[in-house]
Amino acid sequence: MSDERWIEAVRSEFQPEPLAPARAAELRRDLDARIEARRGLPRFAFPAFASAVAAAALYLAWPHAAILPTSDGTVSSGELDAFVDPDQLTGELTDQAEYLPADYQGLALLLDDDAADR
């Protein structure tokens, strides 16, 4: 109750001067101009441009062919052939006498005479 008097005094004393008509008109024109400028911009221009750039970047970064898993989750030999050229890997895929380091090769021969166990 005792607060009402001083609060009323603050309310009545602490307020802005009424806007002069010229100033009010100036503010109204300024706001209208800002809104018009905003409306002039195509509303979806920036989002559309940004989406296009993102899509292009994604396309360029993405592998152009992907190994698609077969229905049972394995990769078929046909799909592997599409990505691996066996002719280029002949050296790695054929048997090599030096496949095991010499020490291990000797050890293997001691354990089992059959060299094919390598």
Place this chain on the structure above:
Amino acid sequence: MEIAVERAKADVPSLMRAEEFSRFAEARRERALRLAFRLLGGDQATAEDVVQNAFFRAYRALASFRGEATLDTWFYRILVREVQRQRRWQGLRRLFGGDPESAPPAVDPRPVADPALRRRISRALERLSGPQREAFVLIHLEQLTIAEAAQVMEKAVGTVKSHLHRALLALRGELADLHPKEEPES
């Protein structure tokens, strides 16, 4: 309240038209200016700029109005945020701009009211925390209900009551001797 919110949602498409929004703004400019003036410690020029920015932000945000509050509450929330942004900016300018005085913002030099009294009120309000000042101004000076003020401040009702209580305690100590001006007898 529900009806008001539904009506607000229905009003949005028409407000998207520039001339309609202009009318919306003009109907609220005086009250918005008064609120910004009080929250900014009596700086009329800055209050005018802040109100103008708040109207423009409101126009830009109209499309995202979700109808969770009335249009007025929604707009005053934008305005209070704009005031907070301005105060942060002023604080930074004081911090880095070489202004050694942490004095409250200048009170407009054109008042018809008592300038010394305005400065005194401004200083008392500036000593409050931001939420305390907002609660006091919205509820006691702008006469919003506590629930409306809570919506504008985006705080719980209990929190707003607490801020208001502390604001009253602080201001009572400094301004309790003020009396409303007597109306001249005719």
